[in-house]
Amino acid sequence: MTAAVMYEQGLPAPYAQSRPFRIEEVELDGPGDGEVLVEVRGAGLCHSDLSVIEGLRKRPLPVVGGHEGAGIVREVGKGVQGLKPGDHVAMAGVAGCGQCRTCLAGRPGICQAVSAARSEGLLATGARRLHLADGGRLNHYSGISVYAQYAVVAPQSLIKMDPAVPLDVAALFGCAVVTGAGAVFNSAKVKPGASVAIIGLGGVGLTAVMAAREAGAARIVGIDVLPSKFDLARAVGATDCIDARDPQAVQHVLDLTHGGVDYAFEISGHPSALQMAQSITVRGGEVIGVGVGQSSATFSVPHLSWVCEERVMRGSFMGGGVAQEDVPRYVDMFLRGRLPVDRLRSEHIGFDKLNEAFDLLHGGGVVRQILLPHGN
Incomplete structure (x- = not known):
């Protein structure tokens, strides 16, 4: 063959x-x-x-x-x-x-x-x-x-x-579907009325956008370095889209969501995107790591805020x-x-x-x- x-x-x-x-x-x-x-x-x-x-x-x-x-x-x-x-x-x-x-x-x-x-x-x-x-x-x-x-x-x-x-x-x-939808439905268990951010609007990320809409999320923020993806993201459920390259991107999300999202999905697999996900999550919120990148890559978590603000860091592999x-x-x-x-x-x-x-x-x-x- x-x-x-x-x-x-x-x-x-x-x-x-x-x-x-x-x-x-x-x-x-x-x-x-x-x-x-x-x-x-x-x-x-x-x-x-x-x-x-x-x-x-x-x-x-x-x-x-x-x-x-x-x-x-x-x-x-x-x-x-x-x-x-x-x-x-x-x-x-x-x-x-x-x-x-x-x-x-x-x-x-x-x-x-x-x-x-x-x-x-x-x-x-x-x-x-x-x-x-x-x-x-x-x-x-x-x-x-x-x-x-x-x-x-x-x-x-x-x-x-x-x-x-x-x-x-x-x-x-x-x-794409089992991973993106599963991250929303299985790993995060997104609740109706929740606010969600999806960092990385490829196949998995756009499926997560669709699933978040289906789960009843009230605000769905799509984030990517390519604004050319924003029209499709809005068409399948994103309420807002933000250019990840904008120096004020984090602040824009915080303003849109009155202090941060309940769930931030990191799809790209880049440590810098995980850092953004942490920065845009509300106290008591969850960061769900979905993307896979370099096997040796690491990222740090601010220990005090992780404990005192009860933040959750969760991995989601192939939809969990x-x-x-x-x-x-x-x-x-x-x-x-x-x-x-x-x-x-x-x-x-x-x-x-x-x-x-x-x-x-x-x-x-x-x-x-x-x-x-x-x-x-």
């Missing part, structure tokens, strides 16, 4: 020239016991993928990229239940073993066993089904590797989708819930027009435009580009 393979991280932009992804033919084994073969029909380009290209988070190489996708089940291995050939599925780069402490507590997204397998370039089953054309070792990315025409994955990474959802839209549910339970609810919201995530789509691309597409993402001029591995 055709796939996009990364052999080196940290190559410089423009990626149209350095070409971090090589498009080539690779080998894919069929599904083993407890695995599923999916024909990939759409794969989103996410800032998390960009951070891997940049080398901010290391991955075993070479690797087939992509962690947000959707497709059609073509074959199921022995022991797989609830899925059959022909089913439409979204693929998420998160899965749980179902047996460890965190999984039993209803938090499969932070399963240590599966995280360890993923960090070694393996599937959640511990297997490797990808190989280079010469038989050499080839790693899986986040347990799915959807920048390819087909993927073998563990069923824990699959969410059965209503066929009424176009597959290019279904792909967004694998990361159970994708198989959450996504059907989000799909229902989408089909009823309450979560218009199809508006996140910027354009469709083929393999030939993949590297150039990451230049566009790096420049901030797009929200979600969708790779169509089969060209249609």
Whole structure:
């Protein structure tokens, strides 16, 4: 099959020239016991993928990229239940073993066993089904590797989708939607009438805007360094938008919200944005860290105000819930027009435009580009 393979991280932009992804033919084994073969029909380009290209988070190489996708089940291995050939599925780069402490507590997204397998370039089953054309070792990315025409994955990474959802839209549910909406509904549990700020208006951030509106937030402040995103942000629910580069940006938020927001969502993964999130949160409010950046990055919390003002610092990974339970609810919201995530789509691309597409993402001029591995 055709796939996009990364052999080196940290190559410089423009990626149209350095070409971090090589498009080539690779080998894919069929599904083993407890695995599923999916024909990939759409794969989103996410800032998390960009951070891997940049080398901010290391991955075993070479690797087939992509962690947000959707497709059609073509074959199921022995022991797989609830899925059959022909089913439409979204693929998420998160899965749980179902047996460890965190999984039993209803938090499969932070399963240590599966995280360890993923960090070694393996599937959640511990297997490797990808190989280079010469038989050499080839790693899986986040347990799915959807920048390819087909993927073998563990069923824990699959969410059965209503066929009424176009597959290019279904792909967004694998990361952007489950992460952005889950941060609002699961991690923060935003209350009606609350004030909210979302820092970073990409696919995840704009989904968080939609979810905050659905949760009944009274004030939703979108913050980004690119004012070109503000029209879409307002269209999907933002009541106010502020340029993060404005020296008075923090004060503007404080003035708009009478002293600060109840919930500040940091989507970009930059420590400076986390600092802003702390500065715009009211006493007793919450900062929810959603974006992932450089693995070695740190940020500081003013200890006295953290304690005396009862501020909450909360991480939210991939929506902080159970994708198989959450996504059907989000799909229902989408089909009823309450979560218009199809508006996140910027354009469709083929393999030939993949590297150039990451230049566009790096420049901030797009929200979600969708790779169509089969060209249609």
